[in-house]
Amino acid sequence: MSEPLLRVVNLEKKFPIQRGLLKRTVGQIHAVDGISFEIAEGETLGLVGESGCGKSTTARLILRLLDPTNGEIYFNGKEIHTLSREEIRKERKNMQIVFQDPYASLNPRMTVRQIVAEPLIVHGLAKDDSDPAVDEMIELCGLSREFGNRYPHEFSGGQRQRVGIARALVTRPKLVVLDEPVSALDVSVQAQILNLLDDLRAQFGFSYLFVAHDLSVVSHISSRVAVMYLGKIVEIGTREEIFENPKHPYTKALISAVPLANPKQERVRKASRIVLTGDVPSPANPPSGCRFRTRCWKAQDVCSTSEPQLLTIGKSQVACHFPEK
Template identity: 55%
Template sequence: MTEASTAPTPTESDGQPVLSARNVVKHFPVHGGGILQRKVGDVHAVCDVSFDIHPNETLGLVGESGCGKSTTARVVLNLQPATGGEVLFQGANLNSLSAKEMRSLRRSLQIVFQDPYASLDPRLPVNEIIAEPLRIHGLYGADGPERVRELLDTVGLRPEHGNRFPHEFSGGQRQRIGIARALALEPKVLVLDEPVSALDVSIQAGVLNLLQDLQSRLDLSYLFVSHDLSVVRHIADRIAVMYLGKIVETAPAEELFQRPTHPYTQALISAIPVPDPRKERTRERIVITGDVPSPSDPPSGCRFRTRCPKFANQLTEGQRTLCVEQEPELVDHGHGHPSACHYAEEAHLL
């Protein structure tokens, strides 16, 4: 029996998500000092996160550094085991698969890493870097060299680039090499973990346009992880905003920018510069104060309340009590998309 035959065979159906996260939880144990290294607590990196990604769709996952979005991406790919919940790829529960079964599905689920300088082996020429996944999965046959040349062309590089080493390329070119490597196995889903954050702004646009073109040509689905809402707006169909391990608002991209309802989303959007100087001088800014709470000891009730401008300046004592005692659910409060805020209301900031 071959490895491929041991894994469940995913099935595709019209209108069904290609990838789903259901109540995903990821905690990391914290150990105390001393010889015994006893467990003294947990870091709550991801807490009850759920979302769907449909065929040929891009879901943007955004939030501040440390909010758990990169951990979510790794759990979704089963690179880190989930503490709870499940991840479904075309109906197959990735959390229940053995390492052998998971390996055959890796062809369909690939990742592009944040740092184009650290994610490529400096000892290998580009041809070998791109060919490596093909060799691992036994797919590098007589047509292997031609497949590598084809992948280089797909990402906008020339065949002669394959003989060079990573240090001979710019950051944008290295990220294109990383994309070519991720495409080698013809995946259905690409997880893009901050793929342009290490690049100059002028180079970012070229990589984003390449990703959009590839999605259209190859029918790819993307989970696009980023802290930059402007970048996500350019590429995402839907956006999920994450704060301290939880999704606090999700909506179609333009709807989220035009009518955000969660105070955290509103603060993030208000911080985006507007190219019109006159409008930029007069527009409302929502300032978040204070430090992000520790994920090992998150606040009770609403996790954002300790930094929420609305909680501090607009709510009555009774309303604040609700925020302190009861965690808000991610539901639609009548605005057309879900938001995890007891007092969600629309704001028009752009």
């Protein structure tokens, strides 16, 4: 079997909790706690879960914008986790990131053309921003080339996110990590950006890791979906399997919250909706055994003493002692 484009093995990130003037370490936040997954060439993996479950930390670890506490990252035939700063900078030509906030992530003092050209110049692929690849990418992202001379503040949120996408794709990377790229946008604009991303992937064969807190967003764009809870992946499978045959109680609850377009189906579904109660526990002190047990309606004694492992059940991998059949 050929090696996937990205392979993450037991990836872990702990942040120290520091107190007082001397910044004494008094504990640790288990932001990402031993996750493994793969992304094949040309594939989109959706990564979903509630706020604080470790999605952005995972995204940043893969690009080594953060250093892992433990674990391995293999990308494009290289061991990313052992590369030096200089080597990782070179590899970023092949792995780029788009952030949630198109306002904060673009330099307000640079024109759109300068913003999009920068990665090409940094990687020695263009001399300056007059390179034809710059305007070509601006147009591929649905903006007119005249916009190239203007500044980010002159644009709407959706247009700014198109600039962020053009900047990420201009080096023609193999992998693009999209960290909630449409969460800050109006629903109508969200659909346009999702369509643009999917068209560009089909045209150029990019692979995406698409991070979202909402399953309905990833349902359109992902071929596989990974569900994350408190630093762990609790279920991973094809989009069809996750949506039509969810096996982990948490996945079931997330799917139950996705609104249905058909009003009749939506009324029927509302009556049986699973509403998650209680807060997400602190990642500084996660529950023993299964981390979801404090909110799980199926929890039994074994769930507090034994941590469920991610096992293959049917066509998915699920971490639950009592998965749905």
